[in-house]
Amino acid sequence: MAEKEKKVEAITAMNDDFTQWYTDVVLKAELIDYSAVKGCMILRPYGFAIWENIQKGLDYLFKATGHENVAMPMFIPESLLQKEKDHVEGFAPEVAWVTHGGSEQLAERLCVRPTSETLFCDHYARIIQSWRDLPKLYNQWVSVVRWEKTTRPFLRSTEFYWQEGHTAHATAEEAVEETLRMLQVYADFYRDYLAIPVIRGQKTESEKFAGAVNTYTVEAMMHDGKALQSATSHYFGDGFARAFDIQYADKNNQLQYVHQTSWGLSTRSVGAIIMVHGDDEGLVLPPRVAPLQVVIIPIAAHKPGVLDQAEQMRQRLSDNLRVKVDSSDKMPGWKFSEYEMKGVPLRLEIGPRDLQNGQCVAVRRDTGEKSVLPLADLERAVDALLDQIHASMYDKALESLNSRVYTAVSGQEMASLLSSKPGFVKGMWCGRESCEDKIKAETGATSRCLPFDQTPVAETCVGCGEPADKLVIWGKAY
Amino acid sequence: MAEKEKKVEAITAMNDDFTQWYTDVVLKAELIDYSAVKGCMILRPYGFAIWENIQKGLDYLFKATGHENVAMPMFIPESLLQKEKDHVEGFAPEVAWVTHGGSEQLAERLCVRPTSETLFCDHYARIIQSWRDLPKLYNQWVSVVRWEKTTRPFLRSTEFYWQEGHTAHATAEEAVEETLRMLQVYADFYRDYLAIPVIRGQKTESEKFAGAVNTYTVEAMMHDGKALQSATSHYFGDGFARAFDIQYADKNNQLQYVHQTSWGLSTRSVGAIIMVHGDDEGLVLPPRVAPLQVVIIPIAAHKPGVLDQAEQMRQRLSDNLRVKVDSSDKMPGWKFSEYEMKGVPLRLEIGPRDLQNGQCVAVRRDTGEKSVLPLADLERAVDALLDQIHASMYDKALESLNSRVYTAVSGQEMASLLSSKPGFVKGMWCGRESCEDKIKAETGATSRCLPFDQTPVAETCVGCGEPADKLVIWGKAY
Numbered sequence: 001m002a003e004k005e006k007k008v009e010a011i012t013a014m015n016d017d018f019t020q021w022y023t024d025v026v027l028k029a030e031l032i033d034y035s036a037v038k039g040c041m042i043l044r045p046y047g048f049a050i051w052e053n054i055q056k057g058l059d060y061l062f063k064a065t066g067h068e069n070v071a072m073p074m075f076i077p078e079s080l081l082q083k084e085k086d087h088v089e090g091f092a093p094e095v096a097w098v099t100h101g102g103s104e105q106l107a108e109r110l111c112v113r114p115t116s117e118t119l120f121c122d123h124y125a126r127i128i129q130s131w132r133d134l135p136k137l138y139n140q141w142v143s144v145v146r147w148e149k150t151t152r153p154f155l156r157s158t159e160f161y162w163q164e165g166h167t168a169h170a171t172a173e174e175a176v177e178e179t180l181r182m183l184q185v186y187a188d189f190y191r192d193y194l195a196i197p198v199i200r201g202q203k204t205e206s207e208k209f210a211g212a213v214n215t216y217t218v219e220a221m222m223h224d225g226k227a228l229q230s231a232t233s234h235y236f237g238d239g240f241a242r243a244f245d246i247q248y249a250d251k252n253n254q255l256q257y258v259h260q261t262s263w264g265l266s267t268r269s270v271g272a273i274i275m276v277h278g279d280d281e282g283l284v285l286p287p288r289v290a291p292l293q294v295v296i297i298p299i300a301a302h303k304p305g306v307l308d309q310a311e312q313m314r315q316r317l318s319d320n321l322r323v324k325v326d327s328s329d330k331m332p333g334w335k336f337s338e339y340e341m342k343g344v345p346l347r348l349e350i351g352p353r354d355l356q357n358g359q360c361v362a363v364r365r366d367t368g369e370k371s372v373l374p375l376a377d378l379e380r381a382v383d384a385l386l387d388q389i390h391a392s393m394y395d396k397a398l399e400s401l402n403s404r405v406y407t408a409v410s411g412q413e414m415a416s417l418l419s420s421k422p423g424f425v426k427g428m429w430c431g432r433e434s435c436e437d438k439i440k441a442e443t444g445a446t447s448r449c450l451p452f453d454q455t456p457v458a459e460t461c462v463g464c465g466e467p468a469d470k471l472v473i474w475g476k477a478y
Numbered sequence: 479m480a481e482k483e484k485k486v487e488a489i490t491a492m493n494d495d496f497t498q499w500y501t502d503v504v505l506k507a508e509l510i511d512y513s514a515v516k517g518c519m520i521l522r523p524y525g526f527a528i529w530e531n532i533q534k535g536l537d538y539l540f541k542a543t544g545h546e547n548v549a550m551p552m553f554i555p556e557s558l559l560q561k562e563k564d565h566v567e568g569f570a571p572e573v574a575w576v577t578h579g580g581s582e583q584l585a586e587r588l589c590v591r592p593t594s595e596t597l598f599c600d601h602y603a604r605i606i607q608s609w610r611d612l613p614k615l616y617n618q619w620v621s622v623v624r625w626e627k628t629t630r631p632f633l634r635s636t637e638f639y640w641q642e643g644h645t646a647h648a649t650a651e652e653a654v655e656e657t658l659r660m661l662q663v664y665a666d667f668y669r670d671y672l673a674i675p676v677i678r679g680q681k682t683e684s685e686k687f688a689g690a691v692n693t694y695t696v697e698a699m700m701h702d703g704k705a706l707q708s709a710t711s712h713y714f715g716d717g718f719a720r721a722f723d724i725q726y727a728d729k730n731n732q733l734q735y736v737h738q739t740s741w742g743l744s745t746r747s748v749g750a751i752i753m754v755h756g757d758d759e760g761l762v763l764p765p766r767v768a769p770l771q772v773v774i775i776p777i778a779a780h781k782p783g784v785l786d787q788a789e790q791m792r793q794r795l796s797d798n799l800r801v802k803v804d805s806s807d808k809m810p811g812w813k814f815s816e817y818e819m820k821g822v823p824l825r826l827e828i829g830p831r832d833l834q835n836g837q838c839v840a841v842r843r844d845t846g847e848k849s850v851l852p853l854a855d856l857e858r859a860v861d862a863l864l865d866q867i868h869a870s871m872y873d874k875a876l877e878s879l880n881s882r883v884y885t886a887v888s889g890q891e892m893a894s895l896l897s898s899k900p901g902f903v904k905g906m907w908c909g910r911e912s913c914e915d916k917i918k919a920e921t922g923a924t925s926r927c928l929p930f931d932q933t934p935v936a937e938t939c940v941g942c943g944e945p946a947d948k949l950v951i952w953g954k955a956y
Contacts, residue, residue: 035600040553045548051549069530
């Protein structure tokens, strides 16, 4: 009974066409399928499992910092969206509008949430009365919709998945502290779960969130040197509180406005994993979010004891790890390619000779390095290898980031760097939006952030040449 | 510094006004808040935490039976919804329509998913080619929207949360098996996690899902004797496969249509918990999904050692349980009422005398029974008590169900029973829709299901009096 084996076809080489490589990977690794609705993606089991692991990791960190999950409606009445002026200006042009329920036209149209500040504020105005009710530290895991013209899976889609934290505090100080705490949670999460280094910083006025006093960001660098805004945390002051009348009685029974924050991380993070760690064989997944951490491939599976041993290994490892045996009738070489394409961090091969020697062969996805593991010590050896894989993936990404952050002292130098070398450029800025616009027009790069490390690299603005004391990181961005 | 304490106000008595009691409970226990959008509820932290625990339990059972999670878009193009005729007729009248994206009118309007059969079918048609691709056992956790005229929190809301499983199989037999397997998973889940007994059965033609060959249901009885359809599982045959052209090459390389199922359980299950277990003090939560399983209340907390012991107890229990100490400055009596309203299964009181005696006092929420637990044996004693609480909540609910299922041999007897006694009525049915309609018109009750136990109770139909061999359970329903 000859059966077709699903062949893992070669993908476009990264350095030939990075955009096509990306598309090949998301499709061939079966992360997504395109849907019948333009710009909306289907997360297939393997892609969704990565997102589930991201959710688990982040949700743990949120709960450890005192946050609770809630669920707000997906619809926002137009009048509610309009309550905060900057916010509605920022979002109204890109929302989807529901105008009919069944066969009836609605008295007021509803937008599908592009973000939920207005819903949280409306709720907070009802449930916050006293200082005893504060802080409110809420989060929700949902999808949101923004009507995008050009879309790419994970990076920019009409509907995307994220978490949005929304908090209300008694004082500005507490709210600022929360904003920065959650930024740090994101930075830690990227480092500890995704093996991705990020640059923490503050957005400029023109790049900040619609309605925020300040927006903070973590920026990561992709393989092609472009930036991905990887999560943001916003401080709102009392702007939304005034627009929505969210007041509490303080300990002296005086009414005060609350101070608020919001912060979000989305399925863009899956795009970051792909574009930071991937290679010409496909995905390379960081072990802590990989749906499958270890795959065991029996070699000469028909030989006595091989399949049994593979199964024993699986059982021993599966207490702590996501592991499977592939005992299908495909050739081992086909299996190797398939799990390489899917980025499984560690492959264990077990054949008759290994059995005799009481060992198995371990192959790292990130480096291709082979090593021999004694079966007697399997659990410890595999744990140690996975930790090594995580650490060296992070180190490699950090080296790739650090080696591609350049410095420019003039606009001309910046343009020349950005057109010749993939990467970020540090340059001083006077603070004027006109200079930011000029750089953008001349180089195609945007200000990614004012990094927390503000060590100056020059004394004059790369835009106008006048004195400048702000350090900005510039880069082309997704 | 005198501070107001939030008083837990009395709620309406169940037997005075069950509807008002329900509303009081969902609001006072802080499960939900009403939102700015009619018919859409906000799940507050305590309400959402119940749903999170339901999700964890069910998701475990789904994965243990080989299912994988995915995420489909929230939008369905009108043309896609229309592909299966029965399905669109059932759902089109109650969907929300998106007609504009940003400022532009869409070429084709999109409905917000009321259920996702059409999206899964569209995807399956693309990804299923060979018998090797089957079965596909997919599930997703999302919210869906149905434009309801009258809404009640958890029971019937415009947007609600659920999981929807969608599977594709090579044969009708396998698909039927899956349909029944998932019905049993639901029945087990209700028994083992929610302490609610259900009646398993098949829906009549007029009550089945739009597009299904057969719909199976688990029906639970609420405190007021009314039925709640608590989860459903549908067998589709190859109807959707033909409409969406989902074919696979079998082992002989012949094209065959797949056979499909879908099955769902929603936030209605939270309504079932409230209405099966609740009492005049508020919620009574089954321990396995309670957000807080044990609350520890220090008595005379200022006395030496009391708070320390309370904290030690918390630490010892929190390895396996969701537990907290309430050391706030409220009076113990206030705290008792508050956690009774919130349905916390077990309260532990620890005061100076308990300390001396090396014990604490345990109070069960379900029965109010007090017992004394030796501190030396705390972990085991609490685990055992929580298991007892679960078991006796289930037994009580089963007794309540069994004692209120009546038998009628005629339409007159059924009408008389249904108007005088809260509960279900067994009666024979000839199979004609006209008889079903007549019963409904005369009694206000609907056919809940043809239970799997078809032991006949008479020989003639309660509608027409002619020979009948089908046993139906009738009841008024939410």
